[in-house]
Amino acid sequence: MSRHARLDRREFLAAGIAGSAAIVLGGCDRLSAAPTFREFLGGAEGVTRRVQRALLWRGALAREYRAAEISGTFRANGSQDAYNLPPGYIDAAAEGFPDWRLQVDGLVIRPARFTLSDLRALPARTQITRHDCVEGWSCIGGWTGPPLSAILDRVGLRPEARFIVFHCADELPRYVDGANPFYESIDLIDAYHPQTILAYEMNGRPLPVAHGAPLRLRVERQLGYKMAKFLARIEVVNRFDRIGRGRGGTWEDDGYEWYAGI
Ligand SMILES: Nc1nc2c(c(=O)[nH]1)N[C@H]1C(S)=C(S)[C@@H](COP(=O)(O)O)O[C@H]1N2
């Protein structure tokens, strides 16, 4: 990555953070450790990750909350409107995404395309969880959708499969040397975790555009930036060094950790 691109991205983030400081986090909380949170992820992250891996079973469930604990307003972050989305996306949303398909391919036995009704026909899980953003805020929301494992079982993983890559419809402007669609990736442990779902509903209603309509990932044992919104394609791979800038995700390509455990 050129120094220039990184600077642009930093400026972009700085502008976003400055902008969001003015926003009242209605219904959301600042994390108690907010000032040191990023520091914690940076400096001590290696230690944290080793300790987590040693002490915590990665299959353990994230805490789930009661309906009464849902945040009155759930903050939207990153791409959230027409600015970062392809032309026509908002209109398609208004019509219920008739032409939208989720493409699932890569190291799978039966590549497939799913419509929203295909996904709604699968057994769904509803979970009320806390979303923690690396920028130091958290909100509690309810999510409904099929477990990712159900989709992976449908397509069948080939033995070489190691990671699941989520390709999104949005692009972050100014990040680039060219087109830079948002992407993220997780390993098979998280992919088969029972709380890893593809949510088409938030708080009992169709997922709003700001939160990633029509479909977003919830991977509840990790930080917010892993929860890819505006899903377009799921690719099963055994390496991700040739995707994007090679670190497994848009935020990782800018220096954040690939495993963002909380
Ligand atoms: N496609 C896409 N997914 C994304 C982002 C984004 O900009 N684009 N931002 C990430 C970040 S940093 C966070 S905190 C959450 C925000 O989700 P929310 O808008 O529902 O709060 O989405 C994550 N997933």
Ligand SMILES: [Mo]
């Ligand atoms: Mo975030």
